[in-house]
Amino acid sequence: MLLYEAFADIPRPSEIDACPCCVDSKNLCVLTSLPLRDISADDLGPYAASAFLTVGDVPDYLYFLPRIMECSALNEFWWPVPEVTGRAIANTHPTEWPAPRRVAWHNFLSALIAHLLNQADSGSEIDSWLCAMARMELDLHPFLTQIEQSPPHVLSFYEANANHLTQLKLANQFWDLPNAGHDQILAWFGSENVGDIVFQAYGVILYHDCK
Known part of the structure; x- marks a missing residue:
C-alpha cells in the first residue's frame, strides 16, 4: 500500500498521551513496540476510535494512519467506522499535508471507491466512505464522478438516502451539519445525469426536488 510509503517519514511514537481511565496502558505499549504493519486491528481499534478525544495527538495519529486505513478498508465491521475515522483525520488538516x-x-481513496464499485450492493459502504471523506473536509467531486459511471451503484447510494432527500438531507447519522461535502452530494443527486438514472429506475424526478 502506497500510503505506508507516503507516511514513512513520520517516526514511531515512543509514548502516547492518553487518559488512563479510557485507554489501557498495555494496549499503548503494544502500539509503540510492534512494527506498524504487524499491529492487529483489535489492538489498533481502541486508539483509533478515541483519537483526539481521550488519546493521541497529530504526530502519533499520522504515524498510525496508514494502518488505520488498511484496517478500515479490509474490515467492513471494524470499529471505528469510517465516519469516526474521518472526524479524527480532519484534526490533522489533510488539505495542508505535503503534496x-x-x-x-x-x-x-479513489482506489477504495473503485473497489466498492466492483462489489454488488455496496451502496451503504459508499455512503459511509463519502460521509467520512466529507468529514475529512475533502472535495468529493472526483469520487462522485467515479460513482456516476456505475448506474447500479448510483441507485444503491440513492436507496440509502431516498427517504431523506426530499428534505434536502442525507440519511447517514454521522453527518454534522453544516458540511460542504454534504451539500456537494445533494447537488450531485440534483444533477441531470444522476437524476436521469434515478428517474429511469423509479420514475422519481429527483433533480427537480433537490435543486
Whole structure:
C-alpha cells in the first residue's frame, strides 16, 4: 500500500498521551513496540476510535494512519467506522499535508471507491466512505464522478438516502451539519445525469426536488 510509503517519514511514537481511565496502558505499549504493519486491528481499534478525544495527538495519529486505513478498508465491521475515522483525520488538516502525501491519499481513496464499485450492493459502504471523506473536509467531486459511471451503484447510494432527500438531507447519522461535502452530494443527486438514472429506475424526478 502506497500510503505506508507516503507516511514513512513520520517516526514511531515512543509514548502516547492518553487518559488512563479510557485507554489501557498495555494496549499503548503494544502500539509503540510492534512494527506498524504487524499491529492487529483489535489492538489498533481502541486508539483509533478515541483519537483526539481521550488519546493521541497529530504526530502519533499520522504515524498510525496508514494502518488505520488498511484496517478500515479490509474490515467492513471494524470499529471505528469510517465516519469516526474521518472526524479524527480532519484534526490533522489533510488539505495542508505535503503534496506527495496528498496525492497518495487521493489515490488510495479513489482506489477504495473503485473497489466498492466492483462489489454488488455496496451502496451503504459508499455512503459511509463519502460521509467520512466529507468529514475529512475533502472535495468529493472526483469520487462522485467515479460513482456516476456505475448506474447500479448510483441507485444503491440513492436507496440509502431516498427517504431523506426530499428534505434536502442525507440519511447517514454521522453527518454534522453544516458540511460542504454534504451539500456537494445533494447537488450531485440534483444533477441531470444522476437524476436521469434515478428517474429511469423509479420514475422519481429527483433533480427537480433537490435543486
